Amino acid sequence: MTDTAKPKQAASLSPPSEVAVPVRPLTSPARILRPYLRGGEAAELIGVSIRTLEKYCCTGGGPPFLKVGSRVLYLREDVEAWLQRHRCQNTSDDNYAAALREMPSRRNGP
Numbered sequence: 044m045t046d047t048a049k050p051k052q053a054a055s056l057s058p059p060s061e062v063a064v065p066v067r068p069l070t071s072p073a074r075i076l077r078p079y080l081r082g083g084e085a086a087e088l089i090g091v092s093i094r095t096l097e098k099y100c101c102t103g104g105g106p107p108f109l110k111v112g113s114r115v116l117y118l119r120e121d122v123e124a125w126l127q128r129h130r131c132q133n134t135s136d137d138n139y140a141a142a143l144r145e146m147p148s149r150r151n152g153p
Contacts, residue, residue, distance in 0.1 A: 081116065089106070089126065106124075
């Protein structure tokens with residue numbers, strides 16, 4: 044008998060594989076058709092951070108929201124209507140000036 048070591052089989056020593064949980068994208072049909080949006084989804088639709096949207100809840104100027112327990116929800120129609128009210132053709136547009144007045148900011152002052 045020779046004293047040679049047998050190579051270990053890699054398949055028998057592999058660590059157990061972790062189960063990957065699929066994440067539903069924000070654009071999945073179920074989320075697109077829901078009438079209510081969560082804060083992150085509304086923020087993404089508007090194009091602001093979730094912190095900015097939370098600030099709008101406290102200071103005003105953002106879309107209307109629903110408070111259900113500890114959760115804040117936005118009706119999709121309200122968010123889209125809020126976006127439409129802020130459409131402007133140029134900086135001389137009346138909507139532009141109204142949007143600036145509506146948004147609380149330290150730069151705009153009293």
